[in-house]
Amino acid sequence: MNPDQNQEEIAGVPARRAALRLMDAVLRRGETLENAGVSALSGLRHPADKALARALAGEALRWMVDLDAMIDSATRQILPDDAKPRAVLRLMLAGWLRLETPPHAVISTGLELLQGGPRRLAHGVFSALVRGGASLPDAPTLPEAVAQRWGERARAIAAGLAVPPPLDLSLKAGAVAPEGTALAPLHLRLARGEAVEGLAGFEEGGWWVQDLAASIPARLLGEGVGADGVARRVLDVCAAPGGKTMQLAAAGWQVTALDSSPRRLERMGANLARTGLSAELVSGDAREWSPNSLFDAVLLDAPCTATGTCRRHPDVLHRIGSRQIGEMASLQAELIERAAAWLKPGGVLVYAVCSLEREEGEDQAAQVALTPDPIRAEELPQGLTPTPEGWLRSDPANLAEHGGLDGFFVARWKK
Numbered sequence: 001m002n003p004d005q006n007q008e009e010i011a012g013v014p015a016r017r018a019a020l021r022l023m024d025a026v027l028r029r030g031e032t033l034e035n036a037g038v039s040a041l042s043g044l045r046h047p048a049d050k051a052l053a054r055a056l057a058g059e060a061l062r063w064m065v066d067l068d069a070m071i072d073s074a075t076r077q078i079l080p081d082d083a084k085p086r087a088v089l090r091l092m093l094a095g096w097l098r099l100e101t102p103p104h105a106v107i108s109t110g111l112e113l114l115q116g117g118p119r120r121l122a123h124g125v126f127s128a129l130v131r132g133g134a135s136l137p138d139a140p141t142l143p144e145a146v147a148q149r150w151g152e153r154a155r156a157i158a159a160g161l162a163v164p165p166p167l168d169l170s171l172k173a174g175a176v177a178p179e180g181t182a183l184a185p186l187h188l189r190l191a192r193g194e195a196v197e198g199l200a201g202f203e204e205g206g207w208w209v210q211d212l213a214a215s216i217p218a219r220l221l222g223e224g225v226g227a228d229g230v231a232r233r234v235l236d237v238c239a240a241p242g243g244k245t246m247q248l249a250a251a252g253w254q255v256t257a258l259d260s261s262p263r264r265l266e267r268m269g270a271n272l273a274r275t276g277l278s279a280e281l282v283s284g285d286a287r288e289w290s291p292n293s294l295f296d297a298v299l300l301d302a303p304c305t306a307t308g309t310c311r312r313h314p315d316v317l318h319r320i321g322s323r324q325i326g327e328m329a330s331l332q333a334e335l336i337e338r339a340a341a342w343l344k345p346g347g348v349l350v351y352a353v354c355s356l357e358r359e360e361g362e363d364q365a366a367q368v369a370l371t372p373d374p375i376r377a378e379e380l381p382q383g384l385t386p387t388p389e390g391w392l393r394s395d396p397a398n399l400a401e402h403g404g405l406d407g408f409f410v411a412r413w414k415k
């Protein structure tokens with residue numbers, strides 16, 4: 001019998017079991033938390049249990065280095081990284097210290113995941129930490145390899161990781177929208193918490209969820225209708241689920257949107273239908289596909305390691321290393337070369353990745369054989385400045401006083 005359907009089980013145990021499966025999928029198999037959820041959460045019937053499992057696994061991954069140090073401080077026994085009592089203790093501590101579950105409830109649900117000696121060990125470690133008033137630092141400690149890669153920005157980025165990110169919306173002009181703070185034209189920032197579907201204007205489709213940093217690449221292409229009143233043609237490469245396509249269509253561009261994932265294109269079709277915007281959707285692999293005619297602009301939001309989304313997806317702190325970065329960097333170089341060939345003379349290329357890795361950003365831009373079209377400070381939300389090369393490099397520590405930003409690298413050229 002599926003243990004998640006065991007009626008005898010104490011409430012909250014199936015969600016913890018599922019959280020354990022999520023952690024295992026990320027740490028042992030290198031899956032994303034999002035993809036792991038498809039099978040790890042499938043036995044849970046209630047949305048609240050799914051949300052709890054996701055929150056526990058997410059917080060355990062976000063604070064894992066600190067939780068491990070705590071665990072090690074409370075036992076003389078050496079627990080291997082992949083030992084089940086360590087995994088359960090990470091979740092128990094994340095529940096107590098991050099989700100504010102009372103210790104007695106953490107014990108009654110968490111220990112159900114273990115038996116015999118490991119159960120006694122976890123009980124002893126957790127109780128000792130509670131008695132000792134254990135607490136987490138202000139910001140998560142990054143895994144050593146990540147801290148090294150992010151260099152002098154690592155500390156500030158970690159500070160941005162400690163707080164849940166706000167909710168950013170991109171708007172159509174004149175849209176019905178909830179109350180929020182605008183940090184750029186056609187942008188609203190809200191505190192996270194409410195279900196998106198319940199916010200004002202969702203049904204009317206005047207806005208969509210999009211991190212402020214993710215909205216910058218399309219902004220850099222400006223209005224789609226030329227001085228002659230004719231809509232110019234843009235190719236959005238790697239376009240699904242369509243955040244940037246919707247911005248471009250709303251700005252008057254005639255958009256062709258290419259993506260290799262039929263499942264993501266389906267989501268994009270639904271997003272366009274809800275917002276009443278239109279684009280030509282093309283299913284294809286950008287390494288093999290070719291257009292029939294050239295474009296006035298190409299936006300390449302390339303597949304990447306997504307380490308810039310670490311606030312929302314803390315699994316990237318543990319899944320991504322030099323192998324994945326290298327693989328993405330070669331794919332990105334190939335896609336940039338192809339995208340550049342699809343531009344008319346005088347056309348504009350914008351390249352973007354939601355990655356904090358130099359190999360996917362600065363190193364790629366340095367190789368591009370087109371004419372740089374430097375990003376100007378006045379094109380960016382107030383408080384962001386381009387690099388001396390005219391690129392944008394954002395990270396979760398930017399605009400910290402407003403709730404931070406995803407990490408992006410963006411650059412622009414003319415042909």
Ligand SMILES: C[S@@+](CC[C@H](N)C(=O)[O-])C[C@H]1O[C@@H](n2cnc3c(N)ncnc32)[C@H](O)[C@@H]1O
Nearest residue numbers: 238239241242243244259260261285286301303
């Ligand atoms: C960063 S996401 C795109 C997000 C999207 N631009 C937006 O704003 O909503 C990267 C996308 O690249 C697509 N992709 C990955 N490899 C591809 C390839 N070789 N050809 C075309 N699309 C690809 C993925 O399916 C994914 O949808």
